[in-house]
Amino acid sequence: MNSLLDQIKNRLEQLSDAEKIVGTYIIKYPENVPNMTAKDLSIKTGVSPASVVRFFKSIGAASFKKFKLELVKELTLSENDLTDFSILQKKDSPYELFYKVTKLNQNALESTQLSLERKNFEKGVDALKNADKITFFGVGGSAIAAIDGSYKFSRLGFHSTMMSDFHQIAATIPYLTKSSVFVAISMSGKTKDVLELAQLAKKNSALVVAITNAQKSPLFKLADIQLCTPIVEQDFRIGSIASTMTQLNIIDALYLSVFHLLGDQVISQYREAREAVIRLRR
Known part of the structure; x- marks a missing residue:
């Protein structure tokens, strides 16, 4: 082609x-x-x-x-030939690989500005800000972004969870409500575990936010709000490098946007937590 x-x-x-x-x-x-x-x-x-x-x-x-x-x-x-097995045919030095990785991630983050729809991002921020519970889920490389999201929103005082075990998280989804948000993270939008849990969350009236590639995948079609990442890796690849960066970037932006809206409501708790961390450092 x-x-x-x-x-x-x-x-x-x-x-x-x-x-x-x-x-x-x-x-x-x-x-x-x-x-x-x-x-x-x-x-x-x-x-x-x-x-x-x-x-x-x-x-x-x-x-x-x-x-x-x-x-x-x-x-x-x-x-960038870092995302498939052609990298094994190259004889790049470690620093040359560092340069390529940096360039790949930089391009991926810049292209997210094209794939992410502003109105969908703002809808996602509003939904998270008003959620009674937030559940993040992803597998493989996407689990990294799910863990990061759960941690960050917990710091804002939300009932925020991420469990890597499918059955464990499936047992919690029936307790979600129409005020809850299920954040499904999948690069391909076709991961079976993510899809099944998103369908179960939607069945229980929770709002489904998908962080997935900008293509008409099953997860894209299922989600109430699509936060699209660009396609920056080969499907047959050695590891989720750039795609994970784009997912983490969206999580960061969601977190900071909600933090900004909450403002003084959480600043005292942040200071208290910070003082405790400093006091307990070894």
Whole structure:
């Protein structure tokens, strides 16, 4: 299957003169495009905003935003060979690998700004702020984000849990209410344990928030609120590196947003906890 850039190259001669200018710029400077707005692209190429819009319609892109998301995915996977077994064919030094890991994670975090819908994020923050109980669940690499989420929201005084055992957490879900939130975390959105628990939570009227990839997966379709991470790893991979970073980034943003809204309600408890930690240090 041709890459987005190859597709543009193949269609270039069929485009209008103004559209060709946009296409040529994207081919030459693809790394600049994900951080640009349509207006930025218009100014940079010297064509009208209408020509930019027509360009993306001409190449069959649903929207500029979706094009950027796909471009980020391609750039990340092509520039970084850390997420599949091809890394074993390279003879990189430890520092070269450090540089690649840093670049991979940086690209992944930046692309989350494209995959995450603002209105869904704000809905997620509102739901968590008003929740009587919050249950986080994920398996494998996603369990790291689930544990982090449970810990952070416990610090805010919420009844927040994360259990790694499927049967143990399944036994607690019937006690969730319509004011409860079940945060399902899965990169693929197809993990069976996560899906079954999310379905059980929804059956008990709890609101399901999914932190999952920006694709129409079963978890994406099931969730009441989708907080989408970009696709930044091969499906056949050596470990969840960049995807875990994007999940943790969303958890951090949710936590700080709720903390900001609660304000003075929790600051005294934070100070008390901090003093206790300092006092008990060894």
